[in-house]
Amino acid sequence: MRAGPSQEEVRRHNLGTLLRYVHVHGATSRAELTSRLGLNRSTIGALTADLTTAGLVTEAAPRETGRAGRPSLVVRPESSKVYAYALSIEVDRLRAARVGLGGRILDRRETDRPRGMQVLDAVQPLAEFVHEMRADVPGDARYVGTGVAVAGMVRRADGMVRLAPTIGWVEEPVGAALRAELGDVGKLTLGNHADVSALVEHSRGAAAGCDNVIYLYGDVGVGAGIIADGRRVAGHGGYGGEVGHMVVNPYGRECSCGSRGCWETEIGEYALLKHAGRAELSGREAVLGVVEAAMRGDSQAQFAVRQVGEWIGFGVGNLVNIFNPEAVIFGGTLRDVYLVAAAQIRSRLTAIALPACREHIRLRTPELGGDAALIGAAELAFEHLLEDPLLN
Amino acid sequence: MRAGPSQEEVRRHNLGTLLRYVHVHGATSRAELTSRLGLNRSTIGALTADLTTAGLVTEAAPRETGRAGRPSLVVRPESSKVYAYALSIEVDRLRAARVGLGGRILDRRETDRPRGMQVLDAVQPLAEFVHEMRADVPGDARYVGTGVAVAGMVRRADGMVRLAPTIGWVEEPVGAALRAELGDVGKLTLGNHADVSALVEHSRGAAAGCDNVIYLYGDVGVGAGIIADGRRVAGHGGYGGEVGHMVVNPYGRECSCGSRGCWETEIGEYALLKHAGRAELSGREAVLGVVEAAMRGDSQAQFAVRQVGEWIGFGVGNLVNIFNPEAVIFGGTLRDVYLVAAAQIRSRLTAIALPACREHIRLRTPELGGDAALIGAAELAFEHLLEDPLLN
Numbered sequence: 001m002r003a004g005p006s007q008e009e010v011r012r013h014n015l016g017t018l019l020r021y022v023h024v025h026g027a028t029s030r031a032e033l034t035s036r037l038g039l040n041r042s043t044i045g046a047l048t049a050d051l052t053t054a055g056l057v058t059e060a061a062p063r064e065t066g067r068a069g070r071p072s073l074v075v076r077p078e079s080s081k082v083y084a085y086a087l088s089i090e091v092d093r094l095r096a097a098r099v100g101l102g103g104r105i106l107d108r109r110e111t112d113r114p115r116g117m118q119v120l121d122a123v124q125p126l127a128e129f130v131h132e133m134r135a136d137v138p139g140d141a142r143y144v145g146t147g148v149a150v151a152g153m154v155r156r157a158d159g160m161v162r163l164a165p166t167i168g169w170v171e172e173p174v175g176a177a178l179r180a181e182l183g184d185v186g187k188l189t190l191g192n193h194a195d196v197s198a199l200v201e202h203s204r205g206a207a208a209g210c211d212n213v214i215y216l217y218g219d220v221g222v223g224a225g226i227i228a229d230g231r232r233v234a235g236h237g238g239y240g241g242e243v244g245h246m247v248v249n250p251y252g253r254e255c256s257c258g259s260r261g262c263w264e265t266e267i268g269e270y271a272l273l274k275h276a277g278r279a280e281l282s283g284r285e286a287v288l289g290v291v292e293a294a295m296r297g298d299s300q301a302q303f304a305v306r307q308v309g310e311w312i313g314f315g316v317g318n319l320v321n322i323f324n325p326e327a328v329i330f331g332g333t334l335r336d337v338y339l340v341a342a343a344q345i346r347s348r349l350t351a352i353a354l355p356a357c358r359e360h361i362r363l364r365t366p367e368l369g370g371d372a373a374l375i376g377a378a379e380l381a382f383e384h385l386l387e388d389p390l391l392n
Numbered sequence: 393m394r395a396g397p398s399q400e401e402v403r404r405h406n407l408g409t410l411l412r413y414v415h416v417h418g419a420t421s422r423a424e425l426t427s428r429l430g431l432n433r434s435t436i437g438a439l440t441a442d443l444t445t446a447g448l449v450t451e452a453a454p455r456e457t458g459r460a461g462r463p464s465l466v467v468r469p470e471s472s473k474v475y476a477y478a479l480s481i482e483v484d485r486l487r488a489a490r491v492g493l494g495g496r497i498l499d500r501r502e503t504d505r506p507r508g509m510q511v512l513d514a515v516q517p518l519a520e521f522v523h524e525m526r527a528d529v530p531g532d533a534r535y536v537g538t539g540v541a542v543a544g545m546v547r548r549a550d551g552m553v554r555l556a557p558t559i560g561w562v563e564e565p566v567g568a569a570l571r572a573e574l575g576d577v578g579k580l581t582l583g584n585h586a587d588v589s590a591l592v593e594h595s596r597g598a599a600a601g602c603d604n605v606i607y608l609y610g611d612v613g614v615g616a617g618i619i620a621d622g623r624r625v626a627g628h629g630g631y632g633g634e635v636g637h638m639v640v641n642p643y644g645r646e647c648s649c650g651s652r653g654c655w656e657t658e659i660g661e662y663a664l665l666k667h668a669g670r671a672e673l674s675g676r677e678a679v680l681g682v683v684e685a686a687m688r689g690d691s692q693a694q695f696a697v698r699q700v701g702e703w704i705g706f707g708v709g710n711l712v713n714i715f716n717p718e719a720v721i722f723g724g725t726l727r728d729v730y731l732v733a734a735a736q737i738r739s740r741l742t743a744i745a746l747p748a749c750r751e752h753i754r755l756r757t758p759e760l761g762g763d764a765a766l767i768g769a770a771e772l773a774f775e776h777l778l779e780d781p782l783l784n
Contacts, residue, residue, distance in 0.1 A: 005397075010402075153746070153748050153749075155748075162747075211628070212628045212632075226714075228626075228627070229623060229625075229626065231621065233621075233715065234620075234621065234716070235604050235716025236717060236718045236752055237716055237748060237749075237752065239716040239746070239748045239749045240620070240714060240716040240749075242746055242749060243713070243714055246713055247640070247744055248642070249642060250641060250706070251643070258743075259743060314639065317639070318638045318639055319714075321634040321635070321638055322618075322632060322633065322638060322714065323625065323632050324626070324627025324630070324632040324634075325628060351650075351651060352639055352651050354545070354634055354637055354649060355554075355555070356545050356547075356554040356631045357545075357627070357632075357634055360629065
């Protein structure tokens with residue numbers, strides 16, 4: 001329990017609130033900020049002036065509105081001048097981007113990640129991407145930090161990757177390795193890939209306006225970023241959301257985590273390919289191959305999609321009973337499976353989820369696709385700035 | 393996104409914070425309030441004076457401290473003067489209490505609830521209990537409202553019980569029925585039994601100081617109140633926490649909800665009694681009979697307890713992967729089963745839950761037992777007062 005804030009704390013809070021608003025919503029008129037933030041016009045003017053001086057926003061007259069009277073100035077985040085680096089370590093690829101305030105991707109790089117690649121081999125190309133992108137940064141631009149999304153369980157305090165079974169890493173000091181390779185990088189924050197993607201789809205994507213959201217991400221494994229009452233369900237150590245290791249089939253297959261019948265053994269890439277008679281293949285292209293074959297009428301591919309769809313609906317039904325969400329978003333290759341198996345998924349979900357828990361639910365595909373992980377990684381860096389815009 | 397508060401809002405927030413602190417923690421010295429709330433001594437003095445004038449707290453010199461210097465005044469909630477009625481509708485019983493500010497039970501009543509009892513027959517004895525207790529209320533006492541805990545899914549807005557399969561009610565207007573029977577009752581708020589119990593064990597019971605908590609309650613059915621980062625996981629309509637209907641056994645028995653293999657079909661009262669060869673029995677006493685027989689060495693009872701223990705550990709393991717909690721509390725008859733099956737539960741939990749998700753977990757029994765539901769129901773009524781102590 002904390003008592004209320006002082007006047008100076010209120011001002012700094014308001015600066016962060018205003019900056020966060022334009023960071024998430026983009027260009028916004030002063031009039032709209034006045035109404036959205038519940039502050040009067042002069043306060044909005046003073047806050048905007050402070051943020052302009054700090055180089056975080058710009059103000060300009062809007063384009064012709066066609067309405068009479070003096071138009072309200074429009075406040076924009078300084079997307080081209082204030083930026084973070086975003087890195088993403090995924091099962092099949094390594095990605096890097098330079099992301100401007102407002103979540104705009106200014107530059108990007110990508111390379112394949114062969115399965116089995118170790119930490120030191122993965123951080124080298126990422127660091128190289130950053131060095132390449134740095135060469136093109138304008139001289140007056142301001143760097144705020146680097147965020148990293150990892151397809152695994154991450155200890156935020158020090159960037160230790162505790163467990164990333166699909167990548168094959170256990171207790172790997174990825175944060176320290178990146179810091180060593182990147183050199184003077186300032187604030188470096190790691191987060192879970194599904195968690196950061198969820199926050200971005202929640203703030204500016206398919207679940208904008210929804211306070212209770214389950215974002216599922218699937219490829220080889222399955223993870224989730226879960227938003228309850230507008231906030232991430234992180235858990236005690238930050239490891240919440242490991243829905244891929246919810247056991248759904250006590251008589252199922254062994255999982256890479258050592259348990260048996262985990263949800264990802266029934267809905268991950270391997271299950272789909274095996275049902276489709278393509279167990280020797282792997283990767284996103286192979287999954288898309290099955291989905292396309294199912295759409296073309298290939299009966300074994302359709303069988304595979306139905307089987308996996310049943311189990312997707314099964315697990316989502318469980319999560320709906322636990323969380324009573326408004327929106328469930330299917331990301332990664334689960335998006336593609338969802339598009340052809342929506343009927344099975346809905347049917348099984350309806351059988352398992354209690355009517356009150358599912359009554360307003362919307363099933364969705366991501367709006368930002370793979371960019372959510374990059375924008376979300378950058379959010380880890382921007383968060384420090386948004387907490388207190390004048391601190392740095 | 394909301395901008396920061398005005399000075400008057402800050403004052404009202406501080407009044408609520410101080411009152412909430414003594415409500416939860418009991419008698420607290422001004423010196424400790426100053427340090428806990430991060431406010432200076434004169435502010436604490438002014439807030440305490442306002443709350444004293446409003447009749448919500450008292451101040452007195454502490455008992456002899458044995459230390460030199462003037463002792464800090466001790467602030468106490470007015471437990472005997474400010475009160476709520478708490479009602480609890482459970483599978484086997486109906487309970488009512490008068491609860492003082494600070495969560496002190498001042499008076500209580502209880503009667504059996506025969507299974508199958510309908511809403512109108514249940515609200516009559518509850519209303520009678522309230523009328524009886526009202527006769528003993530001191531003339532200067534202040535009533536703040538009535539809270540009701542129901543072993544079912546409740547729509548808080550109007551007190552509609554959407555689904556209470558173990559009680560046998562579907563879409564029953566329990567709030568309206570109680571209001572009709574109680575007459576002029578003022579604020580009447582209904583909540584789910586496990587949710588309100590969880591909040592009390594979280595604020596002043598077995599999970600005090602833990603921010604990520606799963607409180608399980610079992611009898612015929614199984615429900616949970618889940619706390620993530622200090623706040624209840626309510627979900628979009630308030631129906632979250634229905635973990636009893638997480639399907640754990642796709643090849644299991646039909647559940648009262650219409651699905652198959654729900655967790656409560658494997659760990660609820662009926663499963664235990666059936667495994668113990670006592671399927672013709674029911675109720676808390678019958679469950680305790682099996683637990684006691686297992687402790688005495690009865691092999692069939694031990695088998696039953698082991699079977700149910702395995703499935704308890706299974707489901708808890710799933711929830712640990714999803715929530716990464718610090719504490720799991722076993723309430724209702726699950727408490728008794730836990731006490732004899734802790735080894736099975738821990739072993740299965742360890743097999744299913746990922747190491748990072750379970751590394752700091754503590755398994756606990758409730759500190760407040762059945763009183764948690766009554767104190768929690770009263771909290772529903774006190775919440776209005778704590779939000780803004782001077783409003784009424």
